[in-house]
Amino acid sequence: MVSPRRQPLAQIVWAILFVAAVAAIPVLNRQTAVSAGPGDSSARFGFRLQDVARDAGVDFVHQAPTFDPQLNHIMPQVASTGASVAVADFDRDGWQDFYLTNSAENSHNRLYRNTGDGRFTDVAAQLGVAEVNRSGTGVSMGAVWGDYDNDGYEDLLVYKYGRPLLFHNDGGKAFVEVSERAGLPAWVNANSATWLDFDRDGRLDLFIAGYWPDGVNLWRLETTRIMPESFEYANNGGRKYLLRNAGGGAFQDVTSAMGITSRRWTLAVAAADLRGTGYPDLFFANDYGVSELYANEGGARFVDVADATGVGRTPKSGMNASFGDVFNDGRLSIYKANISEPGVLVQGNDLWVPKTAGGSEYDNLAPSLGIDLGGWSWGAQFGDLNNDGTLDLYLVNGYVSAGERSSYWYDFSVIAVGHSSIIGDARNWPDMRGRSFSGYQRKRVWVNDGLGRFTDVAQSVGARDAFDGRAVAFADLGNRGVLDVIVANQGGPALVYRNTVAPGRHWIDLELEGTRSNRSAIGARVEVTWGGRTQRQDVLAASGFSAQNQRRLHVGLGASASVERVSITWPSGRTQVIERPAVDHLHRITEPHD
Amino acid sequence: MTELTGVAAAGPLPKGRQWFRLDNRFLPPLLITSILLTAHLSFGILEGWERTGLAIVTALVTEAALGRITCGKWPYAASAYITGISVGILLRSQYFWPYVLCAFISIVSKYVLRFRGRHLWNPSNLGVSLVLLLAPDTVSLLSVQWGNVVAPMVVIWLLGSVIVWRVGRFYLSATYVASFLLFSFVRAAESGTPWVAAVAPITGPMYQLFIFFMVTDPKVTVRPMWAQCFVVFLVAFVELIFRLNEVVYAPFYALCLVGPSALLVEMWLDARRAKIQVAV
Numbered sequence: 001m002v003s004p005r006r007q008p009l010a011q012i013v014w015a016i017l018f019v020a021a022v023a024a025i026p027v028l029n030r031q032t033a034v035s036a037g038p039g040d041s042s043a044r045f046g047f048r049l050q051d052v053a054r055d056a057g058v059d060f061v062h063q064a065p066t067f068d069p070q071l072n073h074i075m076p077q078v079a080s081t082g083a084s085v086a087v088a089d090f091d092r093d094g095w096q097d098f099y100l101t102n103s104a105e106n107s108h109n110r111l112y113r114n115t116g117d118g119r120f121t122d123v124a125a126q127l128g129v130a131e132v133n134r135s136g137t138g139v140s141m142g143a144v145w146g147d148y149d150n151d152g153y154e155d156l157l158v159y160k161y162g163r164p165l166l167f168h169n170d171g172g173k174a175f176v177e178v179s180e181r182a183g184l185p186a187w188v189n190a191n192s193a194t195w196l197d198f199d200r201d202g203r204l205d206l207f208i209a210g211y212w213p214d215g216v217n218l219w220r221l222e223t224t225r226i227m228p229e230s231f232e233y234a235n236n237g238g239r240k241y242l243l244r245n246a247g248g249g250a251f252q253d254v255t256s257a258m259g260i261t262s263r264r265w266t267l268a269v270a271a272a273d274l275r276g277t278g279y280p281d282l283f284f285a286n287d288y289g290v291s292e293l294y295a296n297e298g299g300a301r302f303v304d305v306a307d308a309t310g311v312g313r314t315p316k317s318g319m320n321a322s323f324g325d326v327f328n329d330g331r332l333s334i335y336k337a338n339i340s341e342p343g344v345l346v347q348g349n350d351l352w353v354p355k356t357a358g359g360s361e362y363d364n365l366a367p368s369l370g371i372d373l374g375g376w377s378w379g380a381q382f383g384d385l386n387n388d389g390t391l392d393l394y395l396v397n398g399y400v401s402a403g404e405r406s407s408y409w410y411d412f413s414v415i416a417v418g419h420s421s422i423i424g425d426a427r428n429w430p431d432m433r434g435r436s437f438s439g440y441q442r443k444r445v446w447v448n449d450g451l452g453r454f455t456d457v458a459q460s461v462g463a464r465d466a467f468d469g470r471a472v473a474f475a476d477l478g479n480r481g482v483l484d485v486i487v488a489n490q491g492g493p494a495l496v497y498r499n500t501v502a503p504g505r506h507w508i509d510l511e512l513e514g515t516r517s518n519r520s521a522i523g524a525r526v527e528v529t530w531g532g533r534t535q536r537q538d539v540l541a542a543s544g545f546s547a548q549n550q551r552r553l554h555v556g557l558g559a560s561a562s563v564e565r566v567s568i569t570w571p572s573g574r575t576q577v578i579e580r581p582a583v584d585h586l587h588r589i590t591e592p593h594d
Numbered sequence: 595m596t597e598l599t600g601v602a603a604a605g606p607l608p609k610g611r612q613w614f615r616l617d618n619r620f621l622p623p624l625l626i627t628s629i630l631l632t633a634h635l636s637f638g639i640l641e642g643w644e645r646t647g648l649a650i651v652t653a654l655v656t657e658a659a660l661g662r663i664t665c666g667k668w669p670y671a672a673s674a675y676i677t678g679i680s681v682g683i684l685l686r687s688q689y690f691w692p693y694v695l696c697a698f699i700s701i702v703s704k705y706v707l708r709f710r711g712r713h714l715w716n717p718s719n720l721g722v723s724l725v726l727l728l729a730p731d732t733v734s735l736l737s738v739q740w741g742n743v744v745a746p747m748v749v750i751w752l753l754g755s756v757i758v759w760r761v762g763r764f765y766l767s768a769t770y771v772a773s774f775l776l777f778s779f780v781r782a783a784e785s786g787t788p789w790v791a792a793v794a795p796i797t798g799p800m801y802q803l804f805i806f807f808m809v810t811d812p813k814v815t816v817r818p819m820w821a822q823c824f825v826v827f828l829v830a831f832v833e834l835i836f837r838l839n840e841v842v843y844a845p846f847y848a849l850c851l852v853g854p855s856a857l858l859v860e861m862w863l864d865a866r867r868a869k870i871q872v873a874v
Contacts, residue, residue, distance in 0.1 A: 010663055011706070018702045021695050022724060028691050029729035233637055290638065313638045343730035344842050348688040367688040373731060410840035411787060418794030419747065428794075430787040 046386030091172030138162010146195030210238015285318030324382025387556030396469025401439030646682030653678030773830030
């Protein structure tokens, strides 16, 4: 005990500690997000981005849908998705093309063909994939490419709030709708879908994730009790569809038989072999609830291991699912975007890093790496934007940009905490009255320093748009050995950021084609070893939110002018090693037959 | 959100209430612990046990150090435990430091922010309010339902009511709820939102903690029962003002302002009365 004479001294010491603790709060708050100031971006960070969409002939402006008038008071929220981008070389001419979806009734989607001279031509109407939003059939929410019949040409699935459409690619010259013959469901209110060969039979299967329940027709509501029953524990969303490719262009619904029972509000889905079993697992980023991680048990069934592994314990508002080997150690981490609005709701984005190679347990390292705070986050992609040998992260964000000086957040915070009987009925939701809702947000381009820290350089490198970003995809649009960036904005223009990388940085590109495996090689696992490090990249279909990157894998090498080896594990299970491949070169690799 | 334990500790159990044999001092810690365990095991409300554990340990260690150094005795741990667990439940952050600082500030405030021998703020109310104000980028508050079924909500309301009644503070919780409901009509009319939306917050667990553990804190409320009710009514009124100005964490800021102000007024009145008595 302090003697009576010393008590005042003790009081003073405690008072100083109290003041110091209070003063530390704003200091620590500021230090959580590392952002770079202005400067010469290519010198400091090794790259810069410039929007060239208009010059390249990309003049697409997304149109949002308009649903039943009973939702007029919250229309900007319920009609807040549909802008998407999916990249593929659909005509096999060696140049990456991309497909953009539109979401107003009777609006047209665009298929931008890369003419190889830095320009793009919309060929959607000519090839038969433009008019997919006809009144009464629903509207587009996204698209994903995959060669389901192994004929060498990427086919196109358009998922909608409505009837999903499958288009067969006829030699890159036309698309023929085959949805009915394929046996696709009549109506799914989906925000995500992906191709995967879950049973490794060499044919791509299809997964479509419902968001709203299937029975809801958003244009003709029978009831206004359509909203999630809880902000964080909702289980009344859309059903999921795992459609096994039976061959001959037919798909068979095996969802229940394979153990997928989720009725959560899934916004993003991605598939990759996360556990080293050789079979692709499925990760769902769910809105209004916990994530789900369906482990693929040898192609025979899926088991949700999200809780056991730690990735599905804390409910948030998941909107993105992308995979990346951020530490160059062969482990795929999962990046899931959520909501962060200062002073109201700070969920923080998650980077789930496996503790072990088998992915039996994960840690969320997003706060430690500085990639947790991204506003109302949507799509994100990993890719080496500056060719320094580590994966960077591009994130788009922003929910509803309307009245600049008004916010809907208070009203949302009131309804979001309400009991299911309150939150579940759209009539109870306060009128938005033209207010913004996490609008006009600055994007994040986090550069990975390879030492466990990311720095946001978006403003410095030129990613300065403030549209309501939804989807982002990477593609080498000019075959220059760099990743360019395509951004799809909700109710806004599509952006094409041309990437200029500082000289002296090497790279290697790999384009895979399966023989025994599915021809798109979706699910192939590639490890590139150089200069004492190994980076893993997988060939994926869907990645991020409503997005698909180029299938071609791009690995930056930094100053290293050589690669020791490339190891490929094909979806069939066959392994292949290529010793000392040339750098600064695109390698087209076909799966060996024997 | 700490001192509910103090009331029952002051005297023996009243006759007729001895059916409940458990020492009342243990009731609030037990209630809040059971709320936490039920909510997290059922719905996974926490970012992780580590953060809540950190807040509890910080509160307990700080309280022990302060009690020992300043007062020369080991303090009763229930109060600090409730502060720590409250901080651990209420705060939502991916970082660890907000839990440490909030718990530390809450406990130290009891020893530092004093006037005429009394501490003025409900400790966790002050700590949480400061962290929310000063760390908007990294901290938010528990603001969601625990699950979406009625049963847990009803159980917590009933259990909470029984316990605050048991420790003789039910009238405060009831006054607050009545005031909130009354003012929700005003808010609905003023903002044009549906009345059920205006009422919605009180159906959430954040309010359950606020109503059962914060507004009932005897150490930081005035003495006469009618005045206590009036102060709680004022808290709801100031909350109304904040809410009309779209302040999300209105109840915490309202209590943070009204509670100490009421105490200061009471102390001033006491002093004046004492002077008059001396003069007479």
